Amino acid sequence: MATEKSKREPEEKGKESAREAALDFIREVINKDLETNKYGGRVATRFPPEPNGYLHIGHAKSICLNFGIAREYNGICHLRMDDTNPCKEETEYVEAIHNDVRWLGFDWGKHEYYASDYFQQIYEWAVKLIKAGKAYVCDLSADEVHDHRGTLTTPGKDSPYRNRSVAENLDLFERMRAGEFSDGSRTLRAKIDMASPNLNLRDPVMYRILKTPHHRTGDKWCIYPTYDWVHGQSDSIERITHSICTLEFENHRPLYDWFVENLGIHHPQQIEFARLNITYTMLSKRKLLHLVKGNFVRGWDDPRMPTIAGLRRRGYTPAAMRNFCKDIGLTKTESVIDVTRLENSLRDDLNKTAMRVMGVLHPLRLIIDNYPDNQTEELDAVNNPEDAGMGTRKVPFSKELYIEEEDFREDPPKQFFRLSPGREVRLRYAYYVTCSKVEKDASGKITTVHCTYDPATKGGDSPDHRKVKATLHWVSAKHAVDTEVRLYDHLFTKPDPEDAEEGKDWTSNINPKSLEILTGKLEPSVTKAKPGDRFQFERLGYFCLDADTTPQKFVFNRSVTLRDSWAKIEKGQKE
RNA sequence: UACCCGGUGGUGUAAUCGGUAACACUACAGGUUUUGGUCCUGUCAUUCGAGGUUCGAGUCCUCGCCGGGUAGCCA
Numbered sequence: 115m116a117t118e119k120s121k122r123e124p125e126e127k128g129k130e131s132a133r134e135a136a137l138d139f140i141r142e143v144i145n146k147d148l149e150t151n152k153y154g155g156r157v158a159t160r161f162p163p164e165p166n167g168y169l170h171i172g173h174a175k176s177i178c179l180n181f182g183i184a185r186e187y188n189g190i191c192h193l194r195m196d197d198t199n200p201c202k203e204e205t206e207y208v209e210a211i212h213n214d215v216r217w218l219g220f221d222w223g224k225h226e227y228y229a230s231d232y233f234q235q236i237y238e239w240a241v242k243l244i245k246a247g248k249a250y251v252c253d254l255s256a257d258e259v260h261d262h263r264g265t266l267t268t269p270g271k272d273s274p275y276r277n278r279s280v281a282e283n284l285d286l287f288e289r290m291r292a293g294e295f296s297d298g299s300r301t302l303r304a305k306i307d308m309a310s311p312n313l314n315l316r317d318p319v320m321y322r323i324l325k326t327p328h329h330r331t332g333d334k335w336c337i338y339p340t341y342d343w344v345h346g347q348s349d350s351i352e353r354i355t356h357s358i359c360t361l362e363f364e365n366h367r368p369l370y371d372w373f374v375e376n377l378g379i380h381h382p383q384q385i386e387f388a389r390l391n392i393t394y395t396m397l398s399k400r401k402l403l404h405l406v407k408g409n410f411v412r413g414w415d416d417p418r419m420p421t422i423a424g425l426r427r428r429g430y431t432p433a434a435m436r437n438f439c440k441d442i443g444l445t446k447t448e449s450v451i452d453v454t455r456l457e458n459s460l461r462d463d464l465n466k467t468a469m470r471v472m473g474v475l476h477p478l479r480l481i482i483d484n485y486p487d488n489q490t491e492e493l494d495a496v497n498n499p500e501d502a503g504m505g506t507r508k509v510p511f512s513k514e515l516y517i518e519e520e521d522f523r524e525d526p527p528k529q530f531f532r533l534s535p536g537r538e539v540r541l542r543y544a545y546y547v548t549c550s551k552v553e554k555d556a557s558g559k560i561t562t563v564h565c566t567y568d569p570a571t572k573g574g575d576s577p578d579h580r581k582v583k584a585t586l587h588w589v590s591a592k593h594a595v596d597t598e599v600r601l602y603d604h605l606f607t608k609p610d611p612e613d614a615e616e617g618k619d620w621t622s623n624i625n626p627k628s629l630e631i632l633t634g635k636l637e638p639s640v641t642k643a644k645p646g647d648r649f650q651f652e653r654l655g656y657f658c659l660d661a662d663t664t665p666q667k668f669v670f671n672r673s674v675t676l677r678d679s680w681a682k683i684e685k686g687q688k689e
Numbered sequence: 690u691a692c693c694c695g696g697u698g699g700u701g702u703a704a705u706c707g708g709u710a711a712c713a714c715u716a717c718a719g720g721u722u723u724u725g726g727u728c729c730u731g732u733c734a735u736u737c738g739a740g741g742u743u744c745g746a747g748u749c750c751u752c753g754c755c756g757g758g759u760a761g762c763c764a
Contacts, residue, residue: 164764256762267691301762311692313760322762341764365693365759443702448757574723585723653724680725
């Protein structure tokens with residue numbers, strides 16, 4: 115094993131350094147800023163979620179980026195809750211965010227912040243802009259503001275309230291804060307340019323009246339700053355150097371720049387990257403919320419969900435997710451990642467780390483006619499052929515076994531190497547067996563396969579070195595542990611879930627067969643497992659013990675199948 | 690129809706000051722194998738188009754074409 119490792123290491127190191135050599139465009143900007151000493155050698159990033167839902171794999175990309183950069187540059191990464199809309203935010207989500215970021219392997223230390231902690235400062239800066247004649251109270255309704263904004267191709271019109279005196283603005287704004295006006299009746303707006311080709315600069319709203327209690331500030335405020343007004347200033351307050359965000363905020367950057375410049379405060383550099391898209395996967399927080407609220411799934415942590423909580427329950431490891439985020443790269447090009455990339459990252463990780471075990475999903479009885487009736491043998495099985503350090507275990511063997519239905523064909527097609535009448539195969543770690551006959555029920559369905567075994571092949575090797583073309587997994591019938599197994603398929607039937615037929619919406623693409631539940635048989639060693647433990651069921655896939663498990667009933671989630679080249683061949687034969 | 694951003698193989702990313710288009714995944718073909726897994730080997734693009742600058746262009750210039758974003762008091 116030691117020699118194998120030393121053989122592999124140079125390769126892996128080579129790959130690492132090659133990866134490091136090719137810096138992504140964001141790290142290039144940071145390097146440049148370090149060279150020019152733009153921020154005095156500091157690197158400070160932040161991950162700024164709104165606590166209005168669970169984090170998903172797209173957020174994982176951002177988390178890995180922001181915390182990763184901080185780690186690499188010996189900098190710092192803040193966790194900041196962007197909680198500026200009291201109507202949508204809940205403490206439950208804050209806790210879920212903590213959980214998920216930590217689970218992914220990142221630590222914000224003491225640097226946890228809330229935009230709501232800055233409300234007073236933000237308010238004072240608003241007053242400052244009013245005094246400078248750069249913000250005004252506007253009495254237009256939401257609809258009227260919309261009408262005045264103009265369109266993508268035509269300029270907007272100034273609000274009739276745009277030229278109020280500073281004194282009047284100050285008075286009105288103070289009374290907005292005091293709760294004198296009803297929700298939506300007035301706003302504070304930045305005075306920029308109603309004719310700007312960038313609509314974000316057409317006197318954007320900075321404050322709205324919202325008499326709704328906030329999850330942290332309670333009823334202290336009845337006016338709340340908009341995201342556009344608060345976000346950049348929050349970054350500035352925290353002295354963030356590089357504000358990394360997704361592409362849709364590119365058009366907002368001029369506005370954020372306008373705010374910090376007119377306030378004369380620290381100016382972070384915003385850098386935008388393309389958000390993650392994955393085939394057969396929905397990555398819109400709003401729509402994921404709809405899936406949960408509409409009971410299309412069993413909750414935020416349903417193993418079919420692309421949420422971090424869902425993937426965790428499915429059996430994903432933090433390392434697999436981090437590797438995935440690293441592998442997909444970072445650009446400004448909008449792209450769609452094939453979901454098999456995500457699955458492959460899990461296979462890669464679990465192949466090296468998961469304990470092997472034998473389990474049968476679709477049991478077919480197999481009787482070894484020439485095996486002693488009441489005999490049980492304890493056979494040695496390797497726990498992980500990739501890691502000898504994981505040792506071996508004993509697996510009980512007896513006359514009656516279960517094998518996988520798929521592993522027997524009475525009339526084998528071309529290239530089918532598994533068991534069929536007259537054919538000899540290996541039962542993993544046990545014996546060579548040859549099929550002598552089958553039993554069928556009235557409908558013609560095969561109920562039992564009879565075999566004879568060769569006692570000389572104990573352990574799975576034949577002294578005469580004769581070859582068998584297949585090795586089957588099996589479970590001893592009288593030692594088998596029943597388990598519920600949940601098999602998952604993509605939550606959506608189309609690569610692009612948004613691609614709905616005329617007159618239908620994205621929910622019409624939800625896969626009605628995304629969950630299949632069955633009862634399987636497992637070797638008894640799994641009874642020691644704890645929820646969250648991951649296994650490879652040999653020749654089938656990776657499975658994770660679910661939290662629904664009770665002392666009476668095991669529940670396994672299939673995290674991902676193994677690659678299956680026979681399935682591919684068979685599919686090709688049918689076409 | 691305005692503004693902003695993007696366009697390299699089936700997919701995702703690379704390619705210092707312009708200098709032989711590289712890596713990974715997939716697919717396909719082999720090899721190893723007590724998992725049809727893993728692992729190993731091989732094969733698969735002249736960079737959206739047209740001009741231009743240059744000894745030399747994926748990189749620079751011009752004009753097109755295509756895709757995405759933007760008209761919340763959401764973030």
